[in-house]
Amino acid sequence: MFLCFHSPSIKSQQQYSANELFSCQPTDSFLYTCNGLLSSCHSFLIFKPQPPYTTVTAIAALMSANPRHLARINNVSETAVLPPEKHVFIRVNCSCSDHYYQANTTFHITTQAKTYFVIANGTFQGLSTCGLLKHANRFNEFKLEDGFKLKIPLRCACPMKDQVVSGVKYLATYPIGYGDSVRDLAQRFNVTAESVLKANGLSETSTIFPFTTLLIPLRAEPSSAQTIIQRYMPETSVSSAKGSNKKKPLTVGIAAACSFLVFMAFLVTVLGVVYRRRKGQAEKNEEMMISPEDLLVEIASFEKIIKVFSFRELQKATKNFGPKCRIKGSVYRGVFGNQIIAVKKMGIDVSKQVNMLSKIYHFNLLKLYGFCTHKDSSYLVFEYMTMGSLREWLGRQRSEETHGLCTRVQIAMDVAHGLQYLHNFTKPGYVHKNINSSNILLDSNLRAKISNFSLARTTNNGNDISALSTIMGTRGFMAPEYVGNGCVTSKVDVYSFGVVMMELVSGKEAVVREGGHEVLLSTAIATIMEGKNAETELRSITDLANEENGSMEYAMQMRGYKGI
Missing domain, CATH: 3.30.200.20 (Phosphorylase Kinase; domain 1)
Known part of the structure; x- marks a missing residue:
């Protein structure tokens, strides 16, 4: 077995690994531990069709699954083209090796620029991880070339003894998406929320993250009716609402239920992820004019x-x-x-x-x-990006469907993923230096992409601290330490990203007018959040007035995060 992790202690349940799975470094959270009754079993992986994997044969080949079984379980023909609004259930052989469960498949590199991170979270939708792929393959993560054949360990598990006794026959590995919550998933798969919580070592107040996985305990093979992707509005509690102390539902930490609390929690989470400091010295980029030849x-x-x-x-x-x-x-x-x-x-x-x-x-x-x-x-x-820039989109006439908080959270998550990749998963790493809503472009599906890399700088060995004599950027988005002394670190992008998120919440530009004077949006919001009438004033400058009643209440709970 290629994994060189320490032998885990036997636990009564699997443990949800949260955003540890985003790391490309060694950890014993990559796979589920062998604490089941059986050393091998049939389990199910849940996958969302996406080009070029939209047919039964293509998905079966990607996952090394039997196309006949895949077609039967999903109640489609073997030649069917699968719509993106439905998940696909894939039966795999899950077995224990060196204390960890896994299913196995292979993948041939077709795009030279791909990395383990992109393959794990993009192609396999979080069913594998960057760290798993690094340990399973001998290839340098930044030098994957056409024709390379990769080993892909997939996250799966077998039922534990107490689950088998209670009637559980299969565990399905579900990649969490935007808007998912444990209660909604339990309803969809006709199981109890408590059984999902227990299967993943979670409590009712835990937070879950997209591109990570949950185990769903099933008493029978999944049915085709459960393939339909559903998004529910949040309820006030996981369990019965009896009594005065209601518990909040377990939701996806950045987009579930589209509440403002979740949105702000996401901001803190992403800042923590992207804010990590690197070690070493920054590479010096000297400006140089060259001829076309x-x-x-x-x-x-x-x-x-x-x-x-x-x-x-x-x-x-x-x-x-x-x-x-x-x-x-x-x-x-x-x-x-x-x-x-x-x-x-x-x-x-x-x-x-x-x-x-x-x-x-x-x-x-x-x-x-x-x-x-x-x-x-x-x-x-x-x-070509059909919908233009984020700044233009925010300024257009709005509709609840296209400009709802869910859509804006999706856009924020896209930008966060782009920055995380740029800072931590390229070699060398890069600082964009000009993140703003005009440099974030939207495609026809309102998916966001970062553009304009004219000011980007490389970093060296993770330490991206350097100083510039000439300050260049966009007013309202530049970090104070950059404006003050020209200090360039990945935190420059993080600060700019925070301003973009404020624009997404408020709909306002980074520089606003108050009493005939120009004021930075970040300063205005920070001042409001520190005031006594924060809720009332915050409502006046945000687009949240028509959102769920609980959104603003939850927002007030985040007032302590003054650093954002």
Whole structure:
């Protein structure tokens, strides 16, 4: 067995690992411990169809499962295309090896820029972990190339003795999504909330996180009726509401039930994750002007990933950079073949951005398709984001469906994931230095991606502290320590992200007008949260007036978090 962890003590139940699973470092929380009655069993994994895994055969191949069994359990044909609004139940063989349960599959790398973190949390939706993949495979996590075959351990478990006695036949591994709560999952799978809590070592007041897993104890094979993804509104308690002391429901810590408490708790959680300091010294990035010929030589090694466009191709795609194709500033909408693209005209030196964007890959970072150099200008070609910037979206006429708190929390989570990857899962790490609502773009599904890496700096060996003589950024989003002394750390991005989240909650811009004067939104909200009439004043500047009644009450409980 490849895991070199210490032998765990036998416990009466599995323990929920929370956000420890996001770590790529060794931990005994990667897999469930072998404390069941059996050393091997059939168990179920729950998976949400997503391209290119939208058919029975594709999902079965991904999970090394039997397509006939998969089709039968989900009540579909073996040739069926599965809709994204339904989960898929996958039966796997779960066995104990060296004190840990796991199912096994393999995965062939098809995109050179992928990392263990992306594969575990993107492709396998948290059913595996970055740390598991690092321990299971000999390949360097930053040098995964086309054709590499990876071993993928999957998180599963067998029922314990007391579960078997109570009638439990299977444990299903469920990857938590936005808006999930234990009560809702128990209702969906026709089990008690108490049985789910006990199976995962949770209490009624515990917090759960997306991209982590819960074990669902089942008395029979799951039915096709349970594949429908449902989102419920929160109730006031997990158990009966008798008595005066009601308990809050166990919910996803960042989006469940779309309450403001959860939203603020998410802010604290993400700040803690992304705020981690690194060790070592920052790499020094000296500004350097180079010719187009030098640029082509420097980026030649990236031609397999990044396309070198001709200027004529870009002229044709953007109708000669005509006014009808102009999106904003120096950014143009273009059509290249059957693909819509965004073309950004820039100065001559784009080598650093191209170099950086050629080596990183994450769903929440804007994808670079290619570049072009022509005379005294360079052009970067990006994926096109239908809904424009977050700042533009917040300023549009709102509807409850599109601008509800759930949608805004989803956007915040996307930005947090992008920053976490940028800071902690690239080599070298990067500080964006210009996170703001205009540099966060939204696709047609309102999924957010970070853009504009022109000010980004590398870090060295985890210690990203460095100083700049020239302060560059966007007013209202720059951290005080950066404005004061030019100090650049990942905390610069964290501060900016906090301001973006305030914009998401309030709908207001980072710089607001009060009494004829301009005031930073962060200062205004911090002042309100410290005041005596915080609830009333907070309602006046947020979009939460029409949200659930409990949202503002919960928000007041977070007043102690002045640092955010």
